[in-house]
Amino acid sequence: MEKTDTAPRPDRKSPSWTQDPEGVRRSILEAARIEFVEHGLSGARVDEIAAKTATSKRMIYYYFGDKEGLYRAVIEEMYDRIRRFERGLDLGALPPDEAMAKLAGFTFDYHADNPDFVRMVMIENIHHARHLATSTKIATLNLSIIDVIREIYEGGVAAGLFRPGLEALDIHLTISALSFYNVSNRASIRQVFGHDMGAPDILPQRRQTAIDTVMRMLRH
CATH class of the missing domain: 1.10.357.10 (Tetracycline Repressor, domain 2)
Structure with missing residues (x-):
């Protein structure tokens, strides 16, 4: 049976990933800062952070591992x-x-x-x-x-x-x-x-x- 790679990969549907990966990372960090400041670590939701950026939850995990x-x-x-x-x-x-x-x-x-x-x-x-x-x-x-x-x-x-x-x-x-x-x-x-x-x-x-x-x- 072929082994399945379960490691997160970038969402290549987003053209900004290849055009400006550092810009995507900064965008995620900015949205995350607002979410964590408002709700703390336990209350913050990665779905909300993804919704406020031009990326996906999977992309966030690709960059940062987990919440x-x-x-x-x-x-x-x-x-x-x-x-x-x-x-x-x-x-x-x-x-x-x-x-x-x-x-x-x-x-x-x-x-x-x-x-x-x-x-x-x-x-x-x-x-x-x-x-x-x-x-x-x-x-x-x-x-x-x-x-x-x-x-x-x-x-x-x-x-x-x-x-x-x-x-x-x-x-x-x-x-x-x-x-x-x-x-x-x-x-x-x-x-x-x-x-x-x-x-x-x-x-x-x-x-x-x-x-x-x-x-x-x-x-x-």
């Missing part, structure tokens, strides 16, 4: 995006104190402008980061920002601008926490205190507070 593989790819893409933006800041051309303030401000702005990133990280924490643990890209991606912060910080210590004894990871966690909380807890703070942290007249103050907190942590 969890697609979910992991979405997270990887979201982390890759923020790291690409950070690399474009050209922080090495600035004095250490200006570079750190710029990074803190950028991180705050990025989270405020990309609430889907915050929501996906929250969803992944619900799953105890088990998908991040199986990613071959995430660790390498995120180590880059620690190296950047370490270089800025050590330059600031050498110049007498920053106090010694701090760890680059602690600085990163502080910057991230101040930026993340302003988005992740916006709804609950609004309900409990009647204070909208994302309102146009409040957000700039929150941003400056985040920068000031980081700089006070670093200075003598």
Whole structure:
């Protein structure tokens, strides 16, 4: 009896597969991001993702293996995006104190402008980061920002601008926490205190507070 190949194959009825395979992949990731952000991993449906793209469910499995593989790819893409933006800041051309303030401000702005990133990280924490643990890209991606912060910080210590004894990871966690909380807890703070942290007249103050907190942590 002839052996049947059960591995998923691309849907060759879609001309875009051969004309622009990377474009198809990006389209799937974008539709998947919206679906996962809205419904979480368990509630998201691959059928819905396929319906919103010029492809098929079979094509999605061809690219990403299964729903969890697609979910992991979405997270990887979201982390890759923020790291690409950070690399474009050209922080090495600035004095250490200006570079750190710029990074803190950028991180705050990025989270405020990309609430889907915050929501996906929250969803992944619900799953105890088990998908991040199986990613071959995430660790390498995120180590880059620690190296950047370490270089800025050590330059600031050498110049007498920053106090010694701090760890680059602690600085990163502080910057991230101040930026993340302003988005992740916006709804609950609004309900409990009647204070909208994302309102146009409040957000700039929150941003400056985040920068000031980081700089006070670093200075003598």
